[in-house]
Amino acid sequence: MNVLEAILTRRSVRAYKPDPIPPDIWADLLKAMQQAPSASNRQPWKFIIVDDPALKEKLADASFSQKFIAQAPRVVVIAGNRLDAWRGKGGFVQHWEIVDCAIAMDHLTLAAWERGLGTCWIAAYDAAKVEELLGIREPWHLVVLSPVGWPAEVSPYRGRKPLDEIVAYNKFR
Numbered sequence: 374m375n376v377l378e379a380i381l382t383r384r385s386v387r388a389y390k391p392d393p394i395p396p397d398i399w400a401d402l403l404k405a406m407q408q409a410p411s412a413s414n415r416q417p418w419k420f421i422i423v424d425d426p427a428l429k430e431k432l433a434d435a436s437f438s439q440k441f442i443a444q445a446p447r448v449v450v451i452a453g454n455r456l457d458a459w460r461g462k463g464g465f466v467q468h469w470e471i472v473d474c475a476i477a478m479d480h481l482t483l484a485a486w487e488r489g490l491g492t493c494w495i496a497a498y499d500a501a502k503v504e505e506l507l508g509i510r511e512p513w514h515l516v517v518l519s520p521v522g523w524p525a526e527v528s529p530y531r532g533r534k535p536l537d538e539i540v541a542y543n544k545f546r
Contacts, residue, residue, distance in 0.1 A: 374487045376483065379487045381484065382486070383486040384491070385493040385494065385528060386493050386522075386527060387528070388441055388524065388525035389446070389491065389520060389523060390522065390523040390524070390525050391444070392446065392522070394490065394523075398488050398490070399447075402481055402484050402485055402488075403420070405480040405483075405484035405536050406418075406420055406481050407474045407546065408480065409477035410439070410473075411470070411473035411477075412432060412459035412473060413459040415458055415469075415473070417453050417455075417458035417459075417474075418473060418474050419451070420448070420451055420477070421450040421507055421509075423447065423448040423449075423450060423507075424446060426443070429443040429448055432448055432450075432503060432506065432518065435498055435499050435502035435506060436495055436497060436499075436503070437485050437499070438496050439495065441493075441517055441520065442493075442495065442518075443520075444520065445520030445521055446519055446521070446522045448519065448521070449478075449481060449518065449519050449521055450473045450507060450515065450517075451477060452509045452515055453468075453470030453473065453474045453513065454470055454512050455468055455470055455514065456512040457470070458470035467479060470516070474516035474517060475516070478516075478517050478519060478527060481521070482494070482519070483518065484536075485521055489523065490521055490522060490524075491524035492520065492521050493519055494517060494519055495518045495519055495520075498515070498518065500514070500536075503518070
């Protein structure tokens with residue numbers, strides 16, 4: 374599978390098999406996140422890997438009872454450091470660590486899909502509860518988390534807006 378095929382076929386997975394992820398595949402996924410670009414190469418992230426069943430259950434509960442999170446063999450939690458992130462010029466974006474962590478998560482989702490593994494971006498959570506569970510403290514904060522595992526089922530394609538609605542050349546329209 375090439376990158377474009379991974380982009381075009383990837384789906385959010387909300388049902389997982391309990392089968393473990395082989396160490397060589399897991400190492401590749403960690404490397405994919407590590408190699409994500411970040412503003413000024415600051416790499417203001419920590420990847421917290423949760424594989425303890427009881428802790429996964431607590432994460433699922435703290436994520437508004439999205440129980441499928443605990444089904445996956447692993448959950449990747451990404452925390453960003455607002456002090457270590459690039460804080461130069463830039464207009465609208467005030468917290469570059471959020472952008473940088475999102476890029477790392479996207480690298481994970483595509484690398485996982487290419488290997489037959491599913492993920493699901495989770496941004497619906499009680500941040501204070503998750504941060505307490507995992508010991509995340511200032512200047513770090515929770516950005517995103519995702520279960521990672523073998524899909525038990527895959528959602529159908531939901532479509533996208535036509536390109537002529539979302540693309541403009543040379544001037545916003």
